[in-house]
Amino acid sequence: MKKQTYELKNDRIKRAFLDLKKNHPERLKRRLNLSWSNWGFGIESLADSAARLQKAGLAWIELHGNHYGPDLGYKADETLKILGDHGIKVAGICGMFSADNDLSSNRAIHRQAAVDYLKREVPFAAAVGASYLLVVPGAVGRPKAYDDAEFERSAETLRGAADLFTKHKVRAAIEPIRSAEVSFVRTVADAKRYIDAVNHPGVRHINGDVYHMQAEEAHIGAAILDAGDMLVNLHMADSNRAALGMGAMDLDTIIMALYAIGFNADGRYVTPEPLGPGGDPYPAMYGRPDKKQLDKMVMQTATYFRQREEELLA
Numbered sequence: 001m002k003k004q005t006y007e008l009k010n011d012r013i014k015r016a017f018l019d020l021k022k023n024h025p026e027r028l029k030r031r032l033n034l035s036w037s038n039w040g041f042g043i044e045s046l047a048d049s050a051a052r053l054q055k056a057g058l059a060w061i062e063l064h065g066n067h068y069g070p071d072l073g074y075k076a077d078e079t080l081k082i083l084g085d086h087g088i089k090v091a092g093i094c095g096m097f098s099a100d101n102d103l104s105s106n107r108a109i110h111r112q113a114a115v116d117y118l119k120r121e122v123p124f125a126a127a128v129g130a131s132y133l134l135v136v137p138g139a140v141g142r143p144k145a146y147d148d149a150e151f152e153r154s155a156e157t158l159r160g161a162a163d164l165f166t167k168h169k170v171r172a173a174i175e176p177i178r179s180a181e182v183s184f185v186r187t188v189a190d191a192k193r194y195i196d197a198v199n200h201p202g203v204r205h206i207n208g209d210v211y212h213m214q215a216e217e218a219h220i221g222a223a224i225l226d227a228g229d230m231l232v233n234l235h236m237a238d239s240n241r242a243a244l245g246m247g248a249m250d251l252d253t254i255i256m257a258l259y260a261i262g263f264n265a266d267g268r269y270v271t272p273e274p275l276g277p278g279g280d281p282y283p284a285m286y287g288r289p290d291k292k293q294l295d296k297m298v299m300q301t302a303t304y305f306r307q308r309e310e311e312l313l314a
Helices: 005-023 046-055 076-085 108-127 150-161 163-168 188-198 210-216 220-230 251-260 282-286 291-313
Strands: 060-064 089-094 132-135 171-174 205-209 231-236 269-272
Touching: 005 220, 005 251, 046 060, 046 076, 046 291, 060 269, 076 089, 089 108, 089 231, 089 269, 108 132, 108 150, 108 163, 132 205, 132 231, 150 188, 171 188, 171 231, 188 205, 188 220, 205 210, 205 220, 210 220, 210 231, 220 231, 220 251, 231 251, 251 291, 269 291
Parallel strands: 060 089, 089 132, 132 171, 171 205, 205 231, 231 269
Antiparallel strands: none
């Protein structure tokens, strides 16, 4: 029987991975850096979150970018103390961009709020050792466009603030998001066009998210290959946006694609973010968490990911 198109793409990725395994086994000795994005944990303390990640064997965290005002958000010294007590380091910061701080807004006050947010978040990222800050070009939870100029407004606004990234040595990672949640920049190709439009050395990287990619990309593994060295972080969830192993996501092909681009390196992270289905996950930031369910979700995801990784590399 003739294979389907996606199977042919899977086969190409598998061949590249097996060739790497056979001819350059030294490049597969290091495992992928497994992190976790904590903003979906809701209002629990950072200490509780860190304890959960430590129990699951995780050494990295992507922190909720919660500096929404000068008096809000994590304090660097306290954050480092809590995480250090649990053997965890900061991989990056999950920048949060809503209609209130929208780089593409047709209201100048909201674009200024986005710039002010970056002025707080980027120095914090540097202070806690984060290697990247996730940036969304348009508000999450706003799938309807303001007008036909939002791409240009967003690029111009980010360009004006981009010296922050080079000054503090933090990489801006543009995240494409599915069309149910944003009005533009939905694919890796879109992110590349946006990065070209910003045209600044501080904005050269991409944050992928497999949940969004399964809706917008022709093939997740192929999109990872296309992102290549620009990819610094990959958000993970299963096909139903649940814990890994609880849906139909082809995790093996994703892992093989990551190794094929040399993602098992310093400053590159695989970061589960299982938020559940829905158009706007932001309310999860302030929800009351079910700690037992979160414990189970983290352990299930970390265990399943490492099992599949070892199965491929054995």
